[in-house]
Structure formats: C-alpha cells, structure tokens
Amino acid sequence: MQVTEVVIIGAGHSGLAMSRALSERAVDHVVLDKGMPGHAWRTQRWNSLKTLTPNWANGFPGMPYDGRDPDGYMPASELADRIVSYADHIGAPVQANCRVERVQRILDRYFVETSQGPIVCEALVLATGAASRSCVPTFAREIPKSIKQITADRYKSPDDLPNGNVLVVGASASGVQLARELQLSGRQVTLAVGNHVRLPRRYHGKDIEYWFDRCGIYDERDTDIPDVSRARLVPSPQLVGGSEIDLNALQAVGIQLVGRLATVRDGEAIYSGGLANAVTSADLKMHRVLDRIDETLERSDAFDAAHPADRPEPTSIPRNPTLIQNLEGGSLSSVVWATGFRPDHSWLDMPVFDRRKQLNHSSGVCPVPGLFVLGLPILRRRRSQHISGAGPDTREVAQHLFQHLDARRAA
Numbered sequence: 001m002q003v004t005e006v007v008i009i010g011a012g013h014s015g016l017a018m019s020r021a022l023s024e025r026a027v028d029h030v031v032l033d034k035g036m037p038g039h040a041w042r043t044q045r046w047n048s049l050k051t052l053t054p055n056w057a058n059g060f061p062g063m064p065y066d067g068r069d070p071d072g073y074m075p076a077s078e079l080a081d082r083i084v085s086y087a088d089h090i091g092a093p094v095q096a097n098c099r100v101e102r103v104q105r106i107l108d109r110y111f112v113e114t115s116q117g118p119i120v121c122e123a124l125v126l127a128t129g130a131a132s133r134s135c136v137p138t139f140a141r142e143i144p145k146s147i148k149q150i151t152a153d154r155y156k157s158p159d160d161l162p163n164g165n166v167l168v169v170g171a172s173a174s175g176v177q178l179a180r181e182l183q184l185s186g187r188q189v190t191l192a193v194g195n196h197v198r199l200p201r202r203y204h205g206k207d208i209e210y211w212f213d214r215c216g217i218y219d220e221r222d223t224d225i226p227d228v229s230r231a232r233l234v235p236s237p238q239l240v241g242g243s244e245i246d247l248n249a250l251q252a253v254g255i256q257l258v259g260r261l262a263t264v265r266d267g268e269a270i271y272s273g274g275l276a277n278a279v280t281s282a283d284l285k286m287h288r289v290l291d292r293i294d295e296t297l298e299r300s301d302a303f304d305a306a307h308p309a310d311r312p313e314p315t316s317i318p319r320n321p322t323l324i325q326n327l328e329g330g331s332l333s334s335v336v337w338a339t340g341f342r343p344d345h346s347w348l349d350m351p352v353f354d355r356r357k358q359l360n361h362s363s364g365v366c367p368v369p370g371l372f373v374l375g376l377p378i379l380r381r382r383r384s385q386h387i388s389g390a391g392p393d394t395r396e397v398a399q400h401l402f403q404h405l406d407a408r409r410a411a
Contacts, residue, residue, distance in 0.1 A: 004028050005405060007112050007121040011037040011094050013083060014375035015127030017061045017390040019092040021398040027405065029121075031087075032098045032114060038083030040129065044153040045076040048181060050241030052173060053386060054207050060086045061391040071207070073241025104349045105368060108408075122408055123370040123401055126359070130376050130385060132344035136337050142264040143335060144328050152178060152338045158185035164333025165189070167269070169261050171196045172235035175338035176245050182336070183255050190322075190332075191250060193275055194260035197237040198282040200312050201244045203290060204297070208239070215296045217289075218383035219392075222363055225378065232377040235340065247279060247315050258322050267328040271321070279315040287311070343376065364397040370404050372397050 006022055008015045011033035022029045033039055051058060056070040058079065063086050067074075074082075087094055095116060102113040103124065112119040134151040143149060148162055152174040158181065168179040171193040183189040199208050212218045222228050238246050247257060259272035290311060325332070345352075345359055352368055354360045363380045364373050374393060375385060383389035 002119040008125040010127035017394040020090045031094045034099045037087040038080035041080040049076045126373040131341035148334045161334040165331045166334045168336045170338035190256045192261040198286045199237040211293045269325040
C-alpha cells in the first residue's frame, strides 16, 4: 500500500499548480490522472478548437507564456503539450493512467482505491475540473434511433457525422463553434438557443479578456457575488479564438435559429417560444458589461480615441421561428449536444454533497477536514476556472491545506 501526505486527483493546470505549491514546502505527495497530464484537452476536445482566452492569459504559476504570439489563441493540442511541459518543468510526481475508483475517509485518513493499487494520505485535493461529464437531457432517448447523437466532448470533426442536416442543441461557446464548423462543412444546421452569454471578441481595440482583467471583473471574490450559486451556473460566453462569433454571424452563414429544445415527444422536437426573450436578455447583459468597461476607462488614462467602442448590433432572430419539428422520416441526420458539463465526483464515498448532489465546499475548502477542491467555476474568484485562476486560487487553498497538515503533525 502506498502512503503519502497528499493525493492530488487530476493532472491538469490546477492539479499541477497545487503540486508546485506542495513541492515548495517539501510536502510528500502524488498526482493521479486517468491519462497523461492535459488528458482532457487532448482527448475531449474537437480538432479545430482553440482556447477562448488569448495566449498571454494561458501561463502557469512559475511558467508564464513565452511564445511568439501572445495575442493569438493556441489550439487545444498545443495547450495539452504545454501542460505536459509544465509537469516536467516542476517535476510533478504524476502517476499517469491511474484511475480513481473509490475514496473513503477512515480514522481521519483518506483511503484512495485506484487501478494501480490503494493509497493512504492525510489530505486530498480534487482537481478534476468542472467538465468531467456531459449533460444530456433525459428526453434524448425519445429521439428516433435513425438519428445519430453525439456530445461535444466526443465530437472531433464533421467527418464524425453522417451526411444530412444537423441540430446543435446549446448556444454557448461549444454550441456556436460547432454549429459554424458544421454549417461551413456543407450541412444545414439548426441551432437551438436557450440562455446564453454574448460578448464581443474585441472592444476598444483590445481583446475582451484584457478588459475583464483591467476592470477587475475576473478578480471579484466568490464571497462578494450575490447569489454565487446561480453565478456558478452561468454558461460560457459566445467566444471563439481569433474572430467574432454570435448569433448574427451564424445566421449570416445560413444557420437557422430556434428556441431552447424543451422536449422530444412522439417523434417531434418541441422548441420553446422564448427565443426573443433569450436574445434580448443576453444583449442587455452584454451592454451592462460594456458599460462597466467604459466607466472604468472614463476614470483612467487608458482611453484611446483611436479605438472607439464599436458595440455589436442587436441580435436579430427569425420572425416566426420553428416551434415543432418532425424528426421521423425527415432530413435531420444528427443531433450534437452542446448542453454543458458537470463535475464527476461519483467515486467520493463520503457525505460531502448537498441536496442537489453538488460537492459542498466553501471557497474550495470542504466541510470534511483535509478535503480541498480546485478548478470549479467561481471557486474563490470569477477567474477560478480559467488557466489564469490556478495561481491565485492555489496559493490560498494551499494555506488551508498546510494548516491542516501542521495540525495533524502537532497532534
């Protein structure tokens, strides 16, 4: 049986950042991953995906981005390679291809059952992220068997789908990118649009991420955000690396918009009649964010008259969007589910979940002593789930972990 002080589950950017922090304090630990470092970026992303954040924002603690294109957007494969390089750079004790099967807490210690044997530790860090399992509604089983269904984490390219029309469900970052790629491949795409976040790629001549940093939006603390539980569920913004993408741009290339897919019944897809409300709400929220950026500029010396605030046009939608679509015997051949993801901590065999089966934690510190989590949305600040959030979040969560270990040693 392997014995160590700390087990980190997940060798992504958050787990490796914690490994670095532990190594600096000479804390014995191991990092477990079901694949290799950066596994999810290599195996659960489509081929054309680029990061939503510019390269300058994708550095790691102790290894900032040093490439030749700081304002570009690296492919997912390049980010996976950088995560591998980071693991080597910090000398992280990674046990690759090690699947966690069960975790229990017995006599104030954690017993981690893995595919490579049991491990006992004093503290446990969950760094598997927020996108471990795709969310697909239960009514998906009502879709005719003749129609291929695929989730965004399994899709690689248009070649994965048969010829014919495609329904993409979900209009957040993944949905809008996949819809455009499939439309440009020669298919006719229908995009089912629910609540979404609209943002311009560039504003006042700079990437929107620059302004989120400059205005302090990403550094807002979880404790200062009203209804943080609801804020953690806000979908990813309609952004793509290197160009503008919104519902207007998608319609310009021929994509058809419908409302949220409410259900499938008797061979028919039934769409919500709330498309107009969804796009109006997204536009209003976008302008509130841009107003905040403008207010910050007015109070600083950063204003550049050569780069005016070119605000996006209002979102236009079909006058009479389709509400009911017959799925049987029609031209629809595929459904792509871009309906989001959720964490997977199903191997945790202990009472650490709330009534909604979500992991119970306070800013990354779980109610069970010695259990910590990283990489979840707005864990300690708005940037927590971003690569740039690994450093500040890890520093603070690590302090709680060190206090736990110090108390154990003194006992």
